[in-house]
Amino acid sequence: MSTLNRELTEEQLNQLSLEVKEYAACHGLVMYNRASQLNHAPITLLPTPIPRSSYEKVWDFAPELNVLVHRVSLDHEFLLKHLEGVVEDEFTASLIDIYKKVLEKGIKQKITLGIHRSDYMLHAVDKEEPLLKQVELNTIAASFSNLSCIRADLQRYVLSTQNIQGYSPENVPDNSAREELPASLALAVQLHGAKQGVVVMVVHPNEVNAFDQRWLEYHLWDKHGVRMLRRSLLDFHERSVVDESGRLTIDGHAVSVVYFRAAYTPDDFPTEKEWKGRLIIEESDAIKCPNIAYHLVGTKKIQQVLAVPGVLEKFVSEDTARDLRLLFVGLYSLDEKDESLSQTLQKARENPHDYVLKPQREGGGNNIYGEDIVKSLDTFSAKKLSSFILMDRIRVPEVQTYLMREEKISKVEGVAELGIFSVFVSDAEDKVVYNKAAGFLLRTKVAKVEDGGVAAGVAVLDCPYLV
Numbered sequence: 001m002s003t004l005n006r007e008l009t010e011e012q013l014n015q016l017s018l019e020v021k022e023y024a025a026c027h028g029l030v031m032y033n034r035a036s037q038l039n040h041a042p043i044t045l046l047p048t049p050i051p052r053s054s055y056e057k058v059w060d061f062a063p064e065l066n067v068l069v070h071r072v073s074l075d076h077e078f079l080l081k082h083l084e085g086v087v088e089d090e091f092t093a094s095l096i097d098i099y100k101k102v103l104e105k106g107i108k109q110k111i112t113l114g115i116h117r118s119d120y121m122l123h124a125v126d127k128e129e130p131l132l133k134q135v136e137l138n139t140i141a142a143s144f145s146n147l148s149c150i151r152a153d154l155q156r157y158v159l160s161t162q163n164i165q166g167y168s169p170e171n172v173p174d175n176s177a178r179e180e181l182p183a184s185l186a187l188a189v190q191l192h193g194a195k196q197g198v199v200v201m202v203v204h205p206n207e208v209n210a211f212d213q214r215w216l217e218y219h220l221w222d223k224h225g226v227r228m229l230r231r232s233l234l235d236f237h238e239r240s241v242v243d244e245s246g247r248l249t250i251d252g253h254a255v256s257v258v259y260f261r262a263a264y265t266p267d268d269f270p271t272e273k274e275w276k277g278r279l280i281i282e283e284s285d286a287i288k289c290p291n292i293a294y295h296l297v298g299t300k301k302i303q304q305v306l307a308v309p310g311v312l313e314k315f316v317s318e319d320t321a322r323d324l325r326l327l328f329v330g331l332y333s334l335d336e337k338d339e340s341l342s343q344t345l346q347k348a349r350e351n352p353h354d355y356v357l358k359p360q361r362e363g364g365g366n367n368i369y370g371e372d373i374v375k376s377l378d379t380f381s382a383k384k385l386s387s388f389i390l391m392d393r394i395r396v397p398e399v400q401t402y403l404m405r406e407e408k409i410s411k412v413e414g415v416a417e418l419g420i421f422s423v424f425v426s427d428a429e430d431k432v433v434y435n436k437a438a439g440f441l442l443r444t445k446v447a448k449v450e451d452g453g454v455a456a457g458v459a460v461l462d463c464p465y466l467v
Contacts, residue, residue, distance in 0.1 A: 004049055004465070005165040006400045012164065013402065013409055016045045019158055020404055028215065029150040032208045033406065034457065041147055042454065044444050045402040045409070046164070047155050047172060047465035048416045050122070054132045055173070055466055058120055058420050061327065062437035064320050065118055066424035069139060070432075071315040072302065073112075073293035076103055078314075082305045083296060085335040089387035091266045092299060092360040098279050099292045108246040108285040113188040113257060114424035115181055115289055117142035117441065121417050123329065124397045132418060133394050134327040139290045139298030140264045140362065144454060145177035145421055146215030147461060148441045155463040171466045177421050177439025178219055184423035185216075186224035187434055188287045189256040191427055194247065197256030199228045202236075202281075204262045209455050213261055229253060233263060236277035248284035257287045264295075264362040300358045304331040304389040330392035336382040348390055349374055356391045364453040369393075398447045403460050414444040416462055440464065 008016070024030055024040035031041045072078065080096070087093040117138045122130035156169040189197050199220065201213060217228040231239075231250060240250040248255040258281050262268045269275055282292050296302065306312055307328045312321035332344045348355050357368035357376055368376050377385070396415040403410050419441035425434035443459035453459050 004167065004467070006046065008045065008164075008402060012162070013045070015162065016158065016402075017404060017407065017409055019162070020045065020154065021407060023154050023157065024150075027150050027153070028211055029147055029154065030211050031147075032210065034208065036206065039406050040404075041151070042403065042405040042460035043151065043154075044414075044460055044462045045404055047159075047167070047463040048399055048401065048414075048442060048444055049467045050416075050418060050442075050464040051129060051131075052466040054122070054130070055418070055464060058118070058132050058327065058418070059437050061324060062116075062118065062420050062422035063424075063435045064316065064324060065137060066114060066116060066422050066435050067432075068306070068312070068315055068324070069114060069116065069137070069294060069297050070112065070424060070426065072297045072306070073291070075315075076293070079293065079296055079302070083299065083301060085337070085386040086299070086301050086360055087387075088381075088383040089360050091269075092296075092387070094269070094275060095292065095296060098275075098282055099296060101279065102282050102292055105283060108283065109287060109291055110285070110428040111188060111191045111287050112291065112294075112424070112426045112430075113184060113287050113289045114139065114294055114422075115142055115184060115259070115438075116422045116424070117145075117419040118422070119417055119419045120327070121394045121396045121415070123394045125395065130397055132327070133329050135394065135417060136300070136303060137298060138362065138419075139294045141261045142419070142421060143209055143261065144212050144419075144441045144443075144461065145181050145439055146219070147209075147212045148463075149175045149178040149439065151461045152440075152463050167465065172463060173440065173466055175439045178215065179223075180423050180436065180438035181216060181421070182220040182223060182226075184425055184434055184438075185220055185257055185259065185289075186226050187425050188289070189226050191425070191433075192256040192285075192287055194254040194256045196254060198253045199226060199257040199259055200250060200253075200255050201228055201230050202233060202258060202260045202262050203230050204268065205232065207261075227253075228259075233268065233274040233277035234271075236280050237273040240277075240280055242280060242284045246283075246285035248281065248286040255284070255286045257289060259289045260295075298362070299360045300389045301360060301387075304333055304391075307331040329394060332390040334388050334390055335386045344390060345377055348377060354393050356393050358389050358391055360387060364456040364458065365451050367451045369450045396447075399444075401444060401462075403444070403446075405460060413447045415447045416442055416444045417459070418442050418464060
């Protein structure tokens with residue numbers, strides 16, 4: 001990793017910034033900023049080295065994680081038992097309430113579609129080779145699949161045409177996300193069988209990352225002839241209908257798949273109407289990506305429970321469980337009923353910088369670090385604390401790199417987070433018909449910044465360089 005040249009001359013910086021700006025404009029590597037102005041997506045000028053063996057390992061494990069998510073989602077007793085301690089979190093409690101209502105009425109969705117992204121960071125212990133360790137598994141709204149593909153194309157082009165010492169385009173891995181995600185959606189539509197069925201993407205208003213989403217819409221149409229609509233939860237409340245058989249329509253369109261790129265934060269539910277819209281979707285026979293059970297499997301609490309010795313073996317083979325545990329760092333329950341709670345709290349108070357305090361939230365900017373962990377432990381009620389988990393802090397090696405945001409370049413010490421996309425489809429008889437790793441996302445941020453993603457305005461799009 002250290003043999004790669006990470007220093008660029010002023011001439012190289014000027015040339016690369018021009019390449020990024022114009023390639024991005026020509027190929028759709030663009031985003032809106034917070035002022036709704038269109039610009040190139042924030043990006044690094046150099047790829048970040050990732051150990052090839054570790055990258056290949058997490059890639060190979062992606063289908064196993066898909067199977068794990070699916071099997072856990074079918075164990076309703078397991079989910080409800082282990083999520084009962086997080087009901088102090090009103091948002092998660094509302095999701096659980098929808099889950100219970102769906103179970104009570106009977107699940108109408110027979111076909112399952114999962115589009116996941118498992119996120120990892122390199123963990124460096126002493127002088128050992130850094131290994132990728134799992135940060136979290138996203139079962140809802142896993143974003144930046146398409147822009148990451150264009151980002152990889154840009155990287156190969158730059159390394160092929162610019163004289164950057166030590167780099168070869170062959171070391172940039174293939175990114176298949178733009179093919180695999182629409183292929184899984186199209187297959188789900190086919191299995192659902194509704195005549196002229198559409199995919200409806202549930203979106204935020206004023207979405208800054210609309211172009212990543214639009215690329216999926218266009219590939220779905222161009223390659224598979226399947227139409228995608230963009231609607232909000234409020235639209236479903238006001239303009240959708242579920243007939244007696246469970247078939248869902250919106251604005252007269254038969255809905256085969258509802259693909260959530262929103263609905264993962266409390267901000268997505270400003271009124272009860274949005275919650276009612278989500279319930280309408282869940283009680284229909286449309287294929288939800290994710291369905292409410294998959295959504296709950298992606299909570300931090302379930303991530304922590306699955307790391308408890310012996311739990312993985314309930315859902316996968318002993319060999320697979322052993323392999324998957326290699327991805328985990330320490331995850332600890334903060335449930336007031338947990339026998340080891342006092343020991344866990346003592347460790348966190350004595351060494352808060354060794355841990356991260358995580359709520360049941362997605363979207364970045366929610367975790368608690370350092371001395372703020374101690375303050376939280378001292379002020380949270382026992383019930384509120386039960387809605388959090390504690391996780392060992394991953395010690396990520398810093399890499400010097402160049403960030404470019406809105407045509408401005410900054411040289412920084414950065415840390416990278418790798419996401420591996422995966423897709424999963426099972427049919428009405430619960431037979432797995434599609435299950436594979438489906439591409440990557442690499443994000444880099446300034447090392448001193450604790451939390452936040454690309455859409456949050458903190459990280460930038462990067463590209464792995466396998467070494």
